[in-house]
Amino acid sequence: MDNGEIALSEREFSRIRARVYKIAGISLSDAKRTLVVSRLSKILRRLGLKSFDSYVDYLETSGSDADNQEFVNALTTNLTRFYREDHHFDHLVTHIRSVVARKPRLNGRGQPRLRIWSAGCSTGQEPYTIGMCLLDAIPELKRWDFKILATDIDSDVVAKAATGIYPAGELAGLSAQRAALFDRGTDGTVRIPAPVKALMTFKVLNLMAPLPFKGPFDAIFCRNVAIYFDKPTQGQMFDKLGKVLAPDGFLYIGHSENLQAVSNGFKLVGKTIYQLKANSSAKDAA
Numbered sequence: 001m002d003n004g005e006i007a008l009s010e011r012e013f014s015r016i017r018a019r020v021y022k023i024a025g026i027s028l029s030d031a032k033r034t035l036v037v038s039r040l041s042k043i044l045r046r047l048g049l050k051s052f053d054s055y056v057d058y059l060e061t062s063g064s065d066a067d068n069q070e071f072v073n074a075l076t077t078n079l080t081r082f083y084r085e086d087h088h089f090d091h092l093v094t095h096i097r098s099v100v101a102r103k104p105r106l107n108g109r110g111q112p113r114l115r116i117w118s119a120g121c122s123t124g125q126e127p128y129t130i131g132m133c134l135l136d137a138i139p140e141l142k143r144w145d146f147k148i149l150a151t152d153i154d155s156d157v158v159a160k161a162a163t164g165i166y167p168a169g170e171l172a173g174l175s176a177q178r179a180a181l182f183d184r185g186t187d188g189t190v191r192i193p194a195p196v197k198a199l200m201t202f203k204v205l206n207l208m209a210p211l212p213f214k215g216p217f218d219a220i221f222c223r224n225v226a227i228y229f230d231k232p233t234q235g236q237m238f239d240k241l242g243k244v245l246a247p248d249g250f251l252y253i254g255h256s257e258n259l260q261a262v263s264n265g266f267k268l269v270g271k272t273i274y275q276l277k278a279n280s281s282a283k284d285a286a
Helices: 010-024 030-047 052-061 065-074 087-101 125-137 139-143 155-163 231-244
Strands: 113-119 145-152 165-167 189-191 200-204 217-222 245-253 266-270 273-276
Touching (some): 030 052, 052 065, 065 155, 087 113, 087 139, 087 217, 113 125, 125 139, 125 145, 125 200, 155 200, 217 231, 231 245
Parallel strands (some): 113 145, 113 217, 145 200
Antiparallel strands (some): 245 273, 266 273
């Protein structure tokens, strides 16, 4: 090939598809063939391997956890921005105001407790937007036991998100009021304010593995994640989310996703906004 990429046979493509599906639940369509060649060829050249078959053999026989993480990282796509689908954040502020107004859940120290999960956080714009808009709209949350869990299967984007530093161009298109919420660096960067950054816990998490926590979360953002899975896997994922979502909490999904096509445990309450059905169970959401 002119660009130095390595040829990918149908058999090799099938092996790669099967492996990423087994590890991460990601369903690669035929349209992703060019992406696979482009991204994995770089790894093969670095390892000195001549074929994709030899690469999959290597992963299966002697590859380290880091090698397998790199394989998954290479095949994930991360597109995000601050205040993406901003109607979700408007709805979230209204929801959390109602949580504050009524008797909230308390932690073991008797402090009001609020938990939000950004599942598929990418490079961090989503969870940081959650934190900024809530602290700006409801300042008293600074006195709450308020935490945001931000997870992604891609370890590279999680590491980038944890820095809280972005090019100033990331603010293009934001209103002056929203842009003013960021700290400005002297090097052409913008930075997440310390009170917002302090809310965050960033972790690498495979949604196909058992969840290492029980919740409940007052809100879960899982936007543009299900599009990478087939329908049975989507159902399994939403089943897990339903188990850790508070009965009065909300689930926010991507604009091109349809939860009702794969689950009967949730009800649609707004544009790509869902809530658990009354008396729903994990089985309902399967």
